[in-house]
Amino acid sequence: MYPSPYSAPFTSAHNRARIVKFLLVAGAIITTMSLLVETVSLAAPPLTEGQELGDNPMGAAVALIAFLLALPEIIIYLATVVFFCVWLYRAHRNLQAFRPAGGIEYSSGLAVGSFFIPFANLVIPYRAVKELWQKSGPPDEALFSEPGAPALFPIWWTFWLLASFAGNLSMRLTLNEKVPDSSATVVSVAASALSIVAAICAYLVVDAIDKRQEETSGKLDLGKFSGPPPPPPPNLQDVAFP
Numbered sequence: 335m336y337p338s339p340y341s342a343p344f345t346s347a348h349n350r351a352r353i354v355k356f357l358l359v360a361g362a363i364i365t366t367m368s369l370l371v372e373t374v375s376l377a378a379p380p381l382t383e384g385q386e387l388g389d390n391p392m393g394a395a396v397a398l399i400a401f402l403l404a405l406p407e408i409i410i411y412l413a414t415v416v417f418f419c420v421w422l423y424r425a426h427r428n429l430q431a432f433r434p435a436g437g438i439e440y441s442s443g444l445a446v447g448s449f450f451i452p453f454a455n456l457v458i459p460y461r462a463v464k465e466l467w468q469k470s471g472p473p474d475e476a477l478f479s480e481p482g483a484p485a486l487f488p489i490w491w492t493f494w495l496l497a498s499f500a501g502n503l504s505m506r507l508t509l510n511e512k513v514p515d516s517s518a519t520v521v522s523v524a525a526s527a528l529s530i531v532a533a534i535c536a537y538l539v540v541d542a543i544d545k546r547q548e549e550t551s552g553k554l555d556l557g558k559f560s561g562p563p564p565p566p567p568p569n570l571q572d573v574a575f576p
Contacts, residue, residue: 344431344551350421351544355537357414362533364410368403369526371396372519419446421540426462428547429469432554439465460491463539470546472553484542490535497532500525 375396426442440448445462448454464483471481504525507518 344428345424346548346551347421347425347428348544348548350417350424351540353417354414354421354540357410357417358533358537358540361407361410361414362530362537364403364407365526365530365533368400368407369523369530371400371403372523372526375400376516376519376523418536418540419449422446422463422466425470425543425547426466428551429466432471432547432550433469433473438469456495460487463487463491463543467539467543467546470543470550472550486535486538486542490532490539493528493532493535497525497528500528 423442423446426440426445429438440458440462444458445466448458448462451458464487467483467487468481500521504518504522507513507521510518
């Protein structure tokens with residue numbers, strides 16, 4: 335039996351999901367461009383300190399392109415983090431409309447905040463996103479047990495963790511003057527490749543959750559209601575006319 339549509343408000347996160355997916359695609363594209371530039375830099379002679387640009391045009395061109403790509407790459411990354419958190423919070427709040435009786439393990443705040451908690455961010459975010467997908471379905475879908483999340487979810491989380499580890503290692507190697515630039519670049523190339531795959535998987539995860547919530551809200555007819563039911567019409571028999 336479906337719950338009353340008035341049990342909890344439902345606010346579609348579809349538009350937020352569209353923004354997140356757009357940013358993920360944009361980030362994957364610009365990271366791919368950076369990956370190509372880094373790969374070329376392995377073959378091009380590096381631009382050394384004090385060297386004239388005319389003496390090493392290839393190195394100068396690679397360094398310039400890498401610099402021009404760095405700023406938009408950072409901006410898109412930060413925007414993706416912000417909008418992903420906004421989408422995740424709204425989508426997770428909708429679970430209260432799908433499951434008014436409770437049974438939700440993680441709060442919406444923890445689902446978002448766990449990404450920024452050391453050590454906890456290795457496990458809890460994945461479990462919260464997995465729960466989000468599982469409990470975004472109709473209540474009668476879980477009469478006996480919650481459905482298992484698609485295989486895409488652990489794949490996404492695996493590449494997310496690998497990309498994060500590789501990115502941190504790349505930054506440490508870049509700042510270490512004892513490590514050759516070529517070694518740091520190789521690790522950076524690997525980190526970029528992993529982050530591209532992670533972005534593609536994240537796109538599919540967001541899309542799957544968004545479609546599931548929109549489908550469930552349609553089945554429960556939640557989209558037509560956003561608050562308590564209207565008051566009943568007055569009973570004219572109880573009105574005393576002069």
